[in-house]
Amino acid sequence: MAERVISCSAAIAEALAEEMERDERVFILGEDLVAHGGIFGQFRGLPERFPGRVIDTPISETCIVGAGLGAALTGMRPLIDMHFADFVTCAMDEIVNQAAKIRYMFGGQTKVPLVIWAPDGAGLSAAAHHSQSLESWFTHAPGLKVVVPSEPADVKGLLKAAIRDDDPVVFFQHKKLFAREGPVPEGEYLIPLGQGAIKRQGRDVTLLAYGSGFFWAMEAADELCRTGIEAEVIDLRTLKPLDFDTIARSVKKTNRAVVIHEACLSGGFGAEVVARINTELFDYLDAPPLRVAAKDVPMPFSPPLERFVLPHVGDVVEAARKVTYR
Amino acid sequence: MITGTSPEELIRLYRLMVTIRQFETLAGELFAAGKIPGFIHLSIGQEASAVGVCSVLRRDDYLTTTHRGHGHVIAKGGDLKKMIAELMGRRTGYCKGKGGSMHIADFSLGILGANGVVAGGFPIAVGAGLSIKLRRTDQVCACFFGDGAANRGPFHEALNMAAIWKLPILFVCENNCYASTTRVSYACSVTDIASRAGGYNIPGTVVDGNDVLAVREAAAWAVERARRGEGPTLLENKTYRRRGHFEGDPQRYRDPSEVREWEEKNDPLTRYATILRAEEVLTGELEGEIEAQIQAQLREAVRFAEESDYPAPEEALEDLFANP
Numbered sequence: 001m002a003e004r005v006i007s008c009s010a011a012i013a014e015a016l017a018e019e020m021e022r023d024e025r026v027f028i029l030g031e032d033l034v035a036h037g038g039i040f041g042q043f044r045g046l047p048e049r050f051p052g053r054v055i056d057t058p059i060s061e062t063c064i065v066g067a068g069l070g071a072a073l074t075g076m077r078p079l080i081d082m083h084f085a086d087f088v089t090c091a092m093d094e095i096v097n098q099a100a101k102i103r104y105m106f107g108g109q110t111k112v113p114l115v116i117w118a119p120d121g122a123g124l125s126a127a128a129h130h131s132q133s134l135e136s137w138f139t140h141a142p143g144l145k146v147v148v149p150s151e152p153a154d155v156k157g158l159l160k161a162a163i164r165d166d167d168p169v170v171f172f173q174h175k176k177l178f179a180r181e182g183p184v185p186e187g188e189y190l191i192p193l194g195q196g197a198i199k200r201q202g203r204d205v206t207l208l209a210y211g212s213g214f215f216w217a218m219e220a221a222d223e224l225c226r227t228g229i230e231a232e233v234i235d236l237r238t239l240k241p242l243d244f245d246t247i248a249r250s251v252k253k254t255n256r257a258v259v260i261h262e263a264c265l266s267g268g269f270g271a272e273v274v275a276r277i278n279t280e281l282f283d284y285l286d287a288p289p290l291r292v293a294a295k296d297v298p299m300p301f302s303p304p305l306e307r308f309v310l311p312h313v314g315d316v317v318e319a320a321r322k323v324t325y326r
Numbered sequence: 327m328i329t330g331t332s333p334e335e336l337i338r339l340y341r342l343m344v345t346i347r348q349f350e351t352l353a354g355e356l357f358a359a360g361k362i363p364g365f366i367h368l369s370i371g372q373e374a375s376a377v378g379v380c381s382v383l384r385r386d387d388y389l390t391t392t393h394r395g396h397g398h399v400i401a402k403g404g405d406l407k408k409m410i411a412e413l414m415g416r417r418t419g420y421c422k423g424k425g426g427s428m429h430i431a432d433f434s435l436g437i438l439g440a441n442g443v444v445a446g447g448f449p450i451a452v453g454a455g456l457s458i459k460l461r462r463t464d465q466v467c468a469c470f471f472g473d474g475a476a477n478r479g480p481f482h483e484a485l486n487m488a489a490i491w492k493l494p495i496l497f498v499c500e501n502n503c504y505a506s507t508t509r510v511s512y513a514c515s516v517t518d519i520a521s522r523a524g525g526y527n528i529p530g531t532v533v534d535g536n537d538v539l540a541v542r543e544a545a546a547w548a549v550e551r552a553r554r555g556e557g558p559t560l561l562e563n564k565t566y567r568r569r570g571h572f573e574g575d576p577q578r579y580r581d582p583s584e585v586r587e588w589e590e591k592n593d594p595l596t597r598y599a600t601i602l603r604a605e606e607v608l609t610g611e612l613e614g615e616i617e618a619q620i621q622a623q624l625r626e627a628v629r630f631a632e633e634s635d636y637p638a639p640e641e642a643l644e645d646l647f648a649n650p
Contacts (some may be wrong), residue, residue, distance in 0.1 A: 063483035066449015107421030108645030166648035
């Protein structure tokens, strides 16, 4: 039987519909949801199917996220739509100081089943306030789980798992990938948080990526293959908790690693991955691990500028050649 | 003068006010003696607000509080032993020593937590109110905050959101005249913070915050409205912060005579005791009895805390995730 193919956007709606059907405590809170189906149309169909459980808010990000938290503390399981990931800046206290810490600082008295769903990423000439990839801000905050899926099946499986998780999850999804299609299992399909996936086997170099970077890594692997370099591609999928076991197994085999992300270089999540590889796998390395990332400037508007700032498949290929000395 | 409230209830309120006063006094002493680490913020002189509001809440109602939150926790039924143990950093404390004075919560009593961030409680209270509405119960949420918090963004977002959804929330401003070291008359654009309710189309009421019965009456009205689904209310309990912002605050920003005047002329406990004595609800004998009982309870709480272990250092790594 042919596998069913749907888009990332359809995978979101399907995951949510299934979870809302399964658990009446699940609801969605955010801007532009009911009439518009979400600013990217990603929730279309849900407001009609679950009246009163897809709730429009004023443009009040602080209170939207905080309200999600308050609801999570009092028996509900909300999913907050951040509209654009960039707007987390308006709710940093609620995410980092409150949601992340409440369970811990109150001695484990409560659970915080809250998903903060945040469409991120560049490539649409949306400029500096609508293009960021901010995952590393949240991997740096103890108490949060951070998920960045790439393919539609991961979107579905991870979103369902995030909704069922009893801890706050920041769930980034690249807005340029909403229309991207792929095979997605129907019905109950869960991917546990904290599991990376080897999506292409190879022996020469490990490409570690997530979100949009995963697709660059896959394309680069195709290109490298033509020149005789077999790249292994790991889609990290969850950054926190990080599946370092899968990374370690691969790097012990290939002895070389390149981390790829769309977020800018300095202080990005790649720095954390490279630090851990250097510290824990030093004896296995044949080359210093490299990072491929955006340049350290705000995302510019004009297409040639944006293209220049973002990393490319060619950068991944070049980095892989460098660590394999070929 | 006092209609519709039984003598037992009147005495219950009195007992809670004395408990808060003595708890705070004791906490100040323990801090001065070096037995409480970090820093603490006391609510001496603000007991009527905590007790008046909480006296009309049910056990299953919610509450969010602030860095100056001991009184609210006690008034909602908090356990004195667990509170003192938490203040002293012991593993038997409310938060196993991970929270301290500024982070006490008791989810079994609907206390969704004290908050170290000024205005941090507003969005959480909105969420509790939304959750009540979605679950179709008749609970309410009391959101305590100070005059300083009324100048932060979350106050405005929360009042608006609670108003448009008619959420069952009591926004309780304890205007104690100072935000940290800054006078409310300097920092706030209006004389009465309650007047800001008009901007959100909800009722706003100025209350004599040192009159426990006035606070109770105003809160009862707001709670009834909220339970009927008529939405939020902003109460402004005018009171006075008699201690520094934190214990040890040199208080260069005010004249000590100002504090003395409030102590002498407008002490919520003295005022209430005077009424109760006039009504012959409180006798000298009962007063002494209550005093002694509370002293004994607090002595027991301190003994409990002092005999409790500190957490083992590695317990710092526990309680981060519910699903690790």
